[in-house]
Amino acid sequence: MSHAADPMLSSLLSRVDAVIVDLDGTMVDTMGDFNEAINRMLRELALPAIEALHIEHMVGKGSEHLLRSVLKHVLALDGIAQDAIKSEAYYPAAWASYQRHYLAINGQFAGVYRGVEDGLKALRARGLRLACLTNKPTDFALPLLKSKGLDGYFEKVFGGDAFERKKPDPLPLLKTCEALGTAPARTLMLGDSSNDAQAARAAGCPVVLVTYGYNHGAPVQAVDADGFVDSLAQLT
Numbered sequence: 001m002s003h004a005a006d007p008m009l010s011s012l013l014s015r016v017d018a019v020i021v022d023l024d025g026t027m028v029d030t031m032g033d034f035n036e037a038i039n040r041m042l043r044e045l046a047l048p049a050i051e052a053l054h055i056e057h058m059v060g061k062g063s064e065h066l067l068r069s070v071l072k073h074v075l076a077l078d079g080i081a082q083d084a085i086k087s088e089a090y091y092p093a094a095w096a097s098y099q100r101h102y103l104a105i106n107g108q109f110a111g112v113y114r115g116v117e118d119g120l121k122a123l124r125a126r127g128l129r130l131a132c133l134t135n136k137p138t139d140f141a142l143p144l145l146k147s148k149g150l151d152g153y154f155e156k157v158f159g160g161d162a163f164e165r166k167k168p169d170p171l172p173l174l175k176t177c178e179a180l181g182t183a184p185a186r187t188l189m190l191g192d193s194s195n196d197a198q199a200a201r202a203a204g205c206p207v208v209l210v211t212y213g214y215n216h217g218a219p220v221q222a223v224d225a226d227g228f229v230d231s232l233a234q235l236t
């Protein structure tokens with residue numbers, strides 16, 4: 001599908017040397033993987049199942065945060081101190097089980113969004129350097145990118161465990177710019193959620209968000225960003 005060139009996007013792309021691309025909700029629709037791995041883990045721990053819709057609102061701040069939110073939800077906890085202790089008691093077993101199940105199904109219930117490969121090819125054709133920066137653990141991200149044929153586009157891939165803090169903290173973006181050797185002001189963040197946008201703003205990177213990903217159940221257009229695209233193909 002061809003898209004009319006967007007003057008705002010063209011101007012933005014002409015002012016950057018590199019693009020940092022988010023993974024979940026931006027390149028790959030991983031909700032099926034999250035749903036499958038989480039519910040296999042819950043079954044193993046004899047806990048109640050959770051619906052995909054609830055999971056979608058919990059994705060974005062890394063797997064540790066996701067699991068803590070899931071445990072709190074299925075244990076129907078209300079946040080008092082006693083509940084935190086109860087939820088934490090499940091956490092080590094939940095984390096071990098979740099990792100095992102996620103790695104076993106990684107990519108099987110996930111698909112690359114339409115327009116992603118065309119968009120990445122176009123960015124490379126402009127001579128832009130590409131890095132993937134996700135809050136997903138690096139050990140989940142690397143095999144996923146490979147199985148979806150996306151690994152070859154990126155010079156660097158950093159997961160949520162690569163640095164001391166995750167997005168929305170600016171640190172992972174600043175470290176990625178450092179690894180690419182590019183100035184933050186000339187490095188575009190391409191993501192799907194407020195985590196990506198807040199991290200980009202704080203790092204001094206321009207930011208464009210896709211409109212189809214996971215933004216904690218909130219409308220992404222309300223997030224402070226430099227632009228929005230319905231498909232990465234709009235970057236062509």
Ligand SMILES: O=C(O)COP(=O)(O)O
Pocket residue numbers: 022023024025059060061062063066133134135136137
């Ligand atoms: O795993 C997550 O929490 C989200 O990952 P993302 O940073 O690629 O969107």
Ligand SMILES: [Mg+2]
Pocket residue numbers: 022023024025026060191192193213214
């Ligand atoms: Mg994302």
